[in-house]
Amino acid sequence: MGPWQQFLEAPAFCINLERRPDRRDGLLQRLGEAGFSRVSIWPAVDARSEDLEALFERHGLGRPIDVDRFTARRGSQGSLLSHLGLLAHAIERDLPMVHIFEDDVFFPPIWTTHAKVFHDATPADWELLFLGSQLLYEELPWPSPFRFLDRHPRLRSASRRVVSRPTPLLQDIVVCPLFCTHAYTFTQAGCRQLYAWLTGQPVVYGYDFMICDGMRNSPRVSSFPLKWYAWNSLRLCPDPAGRGTDPAITRRNRGLVFQLEEDGPGVVGDKL
Numbered sequence: 001m002g003p004w005q006q007f008l009e010a011p012a013f014c015i016n017l018e019r020r021p022d023r024r025d026g027l028l029q030r031l032g033e034a035g036f037s038r039v040s041i042w043p044a045v046d047a048r049s050e051d052l053e054a055l056f057e058r059h060g061l062g063r064p065i066d067v068d069r070f071t072a073r074r075g076s077q078g079s080l081l082s083h084l085g086l087l088a089h090a091i092e093r094d095l096p097m098v099h100i101f102e103d104d105v106f107f108p109p110i111w112t113t114h115a116k117v118f119h120d121a122t123p124a125d126w127e128l129l130f131l132g133s134q135l136l137y138e139e140l141p142w143p144s145p146f147r148f149l150d151r152h153p154r155l156r157s158a159s160r161r162v163v164s165r166p167t168p169l170l171q172d173i174v175v176c177p178l179f180c181t182h183a184y185t186f187t188q189a190g191c192r193q194l195y196a197w198l199t200g201q202p203v204v205y206g207y208d209f210m211i212c213d214g215m216r217n218s219p220r221v222s223s224f225p226l227k228w229y230a231w232n233s234l235r236l237c238p239d240p241a242g243r244g245t246d247p248a249i250t251r252r253n254r255g256l257v258f259q260l261e262e263d264g265p266g267v268v269g270d271k272l
Contacts, residue, residue: 004116008035010097010185011090013042014105015082023103034107034115036099042086047078055081059088060199067205067220080207083181087195095188102182104260105132108242110233111256114166118231118256121166122173127190130230132183132257139177139216146171149235160236174232177215179208183257193225231255 012031016024024041031039045055052074056064059081064071083100090098115131122129140147149156149170159170166172186194198210201221214224233240233256244250244261252259 004119007119009037010099011095012036012039012099012101013086014039014101014103015042015044015086016103017044017046019046027103030106034111045078045081045085047074052077052081059084061204062202065203065205067209070205076206083207084198087191090186090191091195097185097187098191099185105183105257106260108240108258110237110240114236115256118166118173122229123168125227126229127187127193127226128228129185130178130255131185132255133230134179134252135174135230135232135254136177140171144171145169146232146235156235166236170235172232172235173229175229177212178230179212180252181208182259190226197225
């Protein structure tokens with residue numbers, strides 16, 4: 001069994017609210033068609049009915065602060081607790097590798113054509129791998145090969161002809177601050193480090209905001225301790241069908257796993 005097949009056979013959890021069965025329609029099928037063979041639903045923390053304060057205390061979280069309206073957005077609090085509970089489960093079960101997906105993910109055609117080669121080109125020392133995310137290209141260090149190519153479309157097109165496979169050198173596989181946690185993978189060491197890091201901060205706010213701040217060395221939190229990479233599809237697949245039309249969505253769909261462009265809150269939302 002090769003590394004890619006081992007990757008696909010690791011447990012994959014889809015975070016979903018029990019009262020949102022509509023978001024489960026087709027979800028397991030989409031994951032199965034993408035190649036993941038051990039897929040299950042992880043019940044999300046429901047901000048409408050569960051005691052969030054008690055869960056914060058159970059995990060030993062710090063004082064909530066109002067970053068991106070976190071203290072008012074109970075849906076955002078429920079999302080943090082859902083991801084944190086899943087990390088704790090993976091640690092308790094000592095899972096060597098675990099995939100985490102939110103219930104609005106889908107796999108565009110570039111997943112089928114590019115995922116394996118992205119995986120094979122990724123350095124093997126990762127503890128956290130983002131299959132999809134909102135990469136903050138403006139925070140790539142300068143000089144940046146990707147930012148240079150992005151500013152010169154003709155050169156970017158030429159680069160695809162010369163180097164048609166993903167490579168860290170051209171930042172198709174990149175270490176970069178990012179938002180969004182709709183599709184990502186941990187090693188067991190990564191699970192343990194992230195859980196300890198999140199629960200060791202004096203303050204707490206949105207899950208991906210904390211991670212992004214740690215990656216860019218914000219004074220709000222300590223430096224992010226994990227070795228991470230993110231898949232950046234924009235050079236090799238600049239305009240794939242399904243990336244979206246709403247700028248808020250297209251910014252999130254910079255990897256190889258996208259978020260659906262649709263109305264209504266899912267795992268995260270003010271209405272939860």
